[in-house]
Amino acid sequence: MILVTGATGNIGSALLGELHACGAGPLRGLTRDAARASFPEGVEVSEADFGDVASLEPALDGVRSLFLVSRMGPDADVLDAARQADVEHVVLVSSITVRTHPHLGPARENLAVERLLKDSGMAWTILRPTQFASNALWWAASIRRHQTVRVPYADTGLPTIHPADIAAVARVALTEPGHQGRTYALTGPRRVTARQQVGAIAAALGRDVPCVEIGRDEAHRHMSAFLGAEAADAVLDVTGGDVNDELLRVRDTVSQVTGSPARSFQQWVAEHVTHFRGSFGHAMASSTELPPTTGTPSGGAAG
Ligand SMILES: NC(=O)c1ccc[n+]([C@@H]2O[C@H](COP(=O)([O-])OP(=O)(O)OC[C@H]3O[C@@H](n4cnc5c(N)ncnc54)[C@H](OP(=O)(O)O)[C@@H]3O)[C@@H](O)[C@H]2O)c1
Incomplete structure (x- = not known):
């Protein structure tokens, strides 16, 4: 079993x-x-x-x-x-x-x-x-409600994994x-920035989704409400505030172990685009506004 x-x-x-x-x-x-x-x-x-x-x-x-x-x-x-x-x-x-x-x-x-x-x-x-591609789900409510995403470290590329x-x-x-x-x-097959992730979601939706870079303090204020101050700091460090070569490194472990290449962020988006659909003012009733950055509600991104 x-x-x-x-x-x-x-x-x-x-x-x-x-x-x-x-x-x-x-x-x-x-x-x-x-x-x-x-x-x-x-x-x-x-x-x-x-x-x-x-x-x-x-x-x-x-x-x-x-x-x-x-x-x-x-x-x-x-x-x-x-x-x-x-x-x-x-x-x-x-x-x-x-x-x-x-x-x-x-x-x-x-x-x-x-x-x-x-x-x-x-x-x-x-x-x-x-960090997981699925952390992008934290932007879903914002994209549905405001058609925009506000992120810190928008141009830091990380080898996000499906x-x-x-x-x-x-x-x-x-x-x-x-x-x-x-x-x-x-890791995933290549580094992808938050701005590129938002771009991939916008392309799948067939409309523009502006990606607005915000400062660490603003992101921290917002994320602390969900995660607590310490976990928010940890997530911000590992998603751009304190990156290092080991975090940025793309590894081929997935293909070595499974025999198949690691999936792209675009593939994840194609499989989950329905979460981001919906027009301004018509967000799904069950949606929860989550921090405009990466991580899971359990704070996994900083894990
Ligand atoms: N997100 C990231 O970027 C990242 C990066 C590195 C590592 N991680 C690690 O990845 C793992 C999360 O994986 P995931 O994204 O697949 O998780 P997930 O989608 O957040 O799902 C977590 C699951 O855990 C179950 N769960 C939560 N609390 C539980 C409890 N008290 N008892 C039993 N089950 C419970 C929930 O199931 P039910 O609601 O059905 O009970 C839920 O399906 C964590 O170990 C995290 O540290 C995440």
């Missing part, structure tokens, strides 16, 4: 699709709300919350391989529950910032999870992705030999 956590998320949903398509399994997807989850046919749904260790016991029953997204709950408890359930192999999503910005709080947390996993006695594979490529690497690590005890730094 393979248990995919974060199964309704960017990576987890793509991973369940990949595992299902290649006939791996049996498969189980973990969500906090089974009623909202829509998994491929034959995939077991397990309702559990990382914050409620008792709920993890049935979720982990019979599981031999675990896909774990970090920092969604008390990782030490989750790893402990996995070890007690006799899980043999854990594929962990950590972050490139463990390597590029080890002094930042979220990176320190990820390093601590990596160490716990390595010391757990279970076999491990660690994925350290760079979450489906992280899923593809995870699928290989979970189903093929030779990936235990390995740590993979994962």
Whole structure:
């Protein structure tokens, strides 16, 4: 049994699709709300919350391989529950910032999870992705409502990765030999700036979407409301304020592990353009205005 956590998320949903398509399994997807989850046919749904260790016991029953997204709950408890359930192999999503910005709080947390996993006695594979293409979803409400995007560091190019490529690497690590005890730094195929990302979204929409550069202070004020001041600073550092050669480096790990080239940002946009559609004043009722920069609501970009 393979248990995919974060199964309704960017990576987890793509991973369940990949595992299902290649006939791996049996498969189980973990969500906090089974009623909202829509998994491929034959995939077991397990309702559990990382914050409620008792709920993890049935979720982990019979599981031999675990896909774990970090920092969604008390990782030490989750790893402990996995070890007690006799899980043999854990594929962990950590972050490139463990390597590029080890002094930042979220990176320190990820390093601590990596160490716990390595010391757990279970076999491990660690994925350290760079910032996700899906972070652009944070601009969706702004594009729908105001038809514009306001970003700091608009012309800093980062090797943004399509979450489906992280899923593809995870699928290989979970189903093929030779990936235990390995740590993979994962990036997209080329660097892309925020301005270029907005341009790609505008091209897919077939209309102009102005990209307005704002200062760090303004971005920080806005992001702090969602993330808190420290996490906002961390996200701003890793998305332009404090970049370094390691963060900028394009790596070919995705193609080395999967045999397929890493997907472009344009491909991600083509697959998700509906999120950005809608006319001024007619934003989707469920949309939430999120910080005009990169990251997930969990602050993953600074991870
Ligand atoms: N975004 C970035 O640029 C970036 C960069 C590097 C690393 N990362 C890392 O990538 C991971 C995030 O991956 P993603 O984008 O695929 O995630 P995502 O789309 O934000 O989805 C997170 C999933 O976690 C589940 N979840 C949240 N809290 C939970 C809890 N308490 N118990 C159980 N499940 C919970 C949610 O499922 P339900 O709502 O269905 O329960 C959700 O589907 C994180 O580990 C982050 O640190 C992100």
